[in-house]
Amino acid sequence: MKNDLPAATALDETLRLQREACARTPYPSWEMRAAQLRALRTMLLDNADALAEALDADFGQRSKAELLLSELWLAKSEIDSALRHGKRWMKPQRRATGIWLRPAAAKVIAQPLGVIGIVAPWNYPILLAVGPLICALAAGNRAMIKMSELTPRTAELFRQLIERTFAPEHVTVVTGDASVGAAFCALPFDHLIFTGSTKIGREVMRAAAANLTPVTLELGGKSPAIIGPHARFDSAVDSIIAGKTLNAGQTCIAPDYVLVPRGAEQAFIARARARVARLYPDFVHNRDYTTIVTDRHFARMEGLAQEAAALGAVVHPLTAAQPDASRRQFPPAVVTNAPDTCALMQEEIFGPLLPLVPYDTLDDAIRYVNARPRPLALYLFEEEHISVERVLHETLSGGVSVNETLLHIACEGLPFGGVGASGMGAYHGYDGFATFSKMKPVLTQPRLNARSLLLPPYGRRFHALMRLMLRL
Incomplete structure (x- = not known):
């Protein structure tokens, strides 16, 4: 959205335009x-090269391969799933009435909510704008999307592509700084979905509360990986490193720390170094490894590592390369002996630092996870079925992958969302369709029914019927 009106006025006008369109075609x-x-699918696939160039420029270095794999493929899969199943999702769902309401009939109708507000972050700006949009469109809504100011080239290109593809009364993209974002979140949307930090999520929820706008918050937190006592150790390390180094760890569901059996720390570090060497040969010149998005985020990574080291932690680089501020290239590193009080162990890392936390028993690992805010994801590596079931039943997280990292977000049949400090609500697939619909309950009473038996005056027949109803 670009015009000469003040931001709040322009946003109000766009929302009014979309509401009028909803009224015409509810x-x-x-x-x-x-x-x-x-x-939308054609727009994304036809402009993959341009989107890759914009992302590469915004990050300083981000490979087209990562865009194709972690954003466009996931978006296309979500669209394909909606096209396969959406017509069935729209059909009314029959529901039971209970014996005493017969012969009435009950059903639930999925009705579009209206105008959906989508706030997309910078780390996966295409996927996390398009993912909610797919669900909103499948459910029959209009949408306004606020893109992050930290990836300005991508945001502007995406705005132009949406403008060419959709009428403004159906989908609009908004660009601008944090003040525009604040005005956007204050609009009286029919539903608002925000993806970002827990801190900003609280502010978004406060703004939405003024309008009683329902919210879906996809936040983050410290997602643990547990290497169980019966895990396939090398496979576990390989998967954790793959999940941590994608987008240089700038992923809301990246493994944030690893609970490893005590005594296995050096084996983890050795295997992790071998894996990084295999994934990113000639690391300094490797074009597949993403750089840190801004100077501020790079300085934060350095600060987290330096503070932890000053408090007694040991930083184990996984390559021979050193952090390069001029290019914002921050090589992955494992951290041991980091005290729980340091920022590295308190804040979501959102970068390629990976603390190891040794444990003695699985009970200890479960207690460690449960003593902290509920994470967006949990990764368990374990072959013993009883141990897997214990962790699944005794921990609470937004999602889980067993013997894998990240890929639960790619499963079209699974909802994606957080719990507690890592968010609320969910989307993807049918769950996203339901999130952006009013699942409206409808009871239909036929002409011939027994309703009169339950009306005043309450005589002997009523009380006899009540005795029967309460006994059954």
Whole structure:
């Protein structure tokens, strides 16, 4: 959205335009929704090169391969799933009435909410703008999207592409700084979804509360990886390193720390170094490893490592390369003996530093996780079924991958969302369709029914019927 009006006025005008469109077509046909989803898919695939160039420029270095794998493929898969199943999702769902309401019939109708506000972050700006948009369009809504100011080239290109693909009364992209974001979140949307930090999530929720706007918050936190006592150790390390180094750890569901059996720390470090060498040969010149998004974020990574080291932690680089502030290239490193009081162990890292926390028993590992705010993801590496079930039942997290990292977000049948400090609500697939719909309950009473038996005056027949109803 670009015009000469003040930001708040322009936002209000766009919302008014979309609300009027909702009133004209409150329940779009499946054919209309499917056409929009196909147009979005074509837009993304036809402009993959341009999007990759914009992201590379915004980050300083981000490979097209990462865009294709972690953003465009996931978005296309989500669109394809919605196109396969969306018409069925729209159908009314029959529900039971209970014996005493017969012959009435009950159903739930999925009705579009109206205008959905989407606040996308900088780390996966395409996927985390498009993912909620897919669900919103499948559910028959309009949408306004606020892109992050930290990836300005990508935001502006995405705005232009959406403008060419959709009428402004259907989908609009907003760019601008934090003040524009604050005005955006204060709009009386029919639903607002925000992806970002827990700190900003609290502010978004306060702004939405003024309008009683329902929110879905996809936040973050410190997602643990547990290497169980019966894990395939090398495979576990390989998967954790793959999950941590994607986008240089700038991923909300990246493993944030690893609970490892005590005594296995050096074996973990050795295997991690071998894995990084295999994934990113000639590290300094490797184009597949993403750089840190801004100078401020790079300085924060250095500060986390330096503070931990000053408090007695040991930083174990996984390559021979040194952090390069001029290029914002921060090589991955494992950290041991980091005290719980340091920022590295208190804050979501959102970068390629990986603390190891040794444990003696699985009970200890579970207690360690449960003593901290509930994470967005939990990764368990374990072959013993009983241990897997214990961790699943005794910990609470937004999502879980067993013997894998990250990929639960790619599973089209699984909802994606946090719990507690890592967020609220969920989307993806049918769960996203339901999130952006009013699942409206409807009871239909036929002409011939027994309702009169339950009306005043309450005589002997009523009380006899009540005795029967309460006994059954």
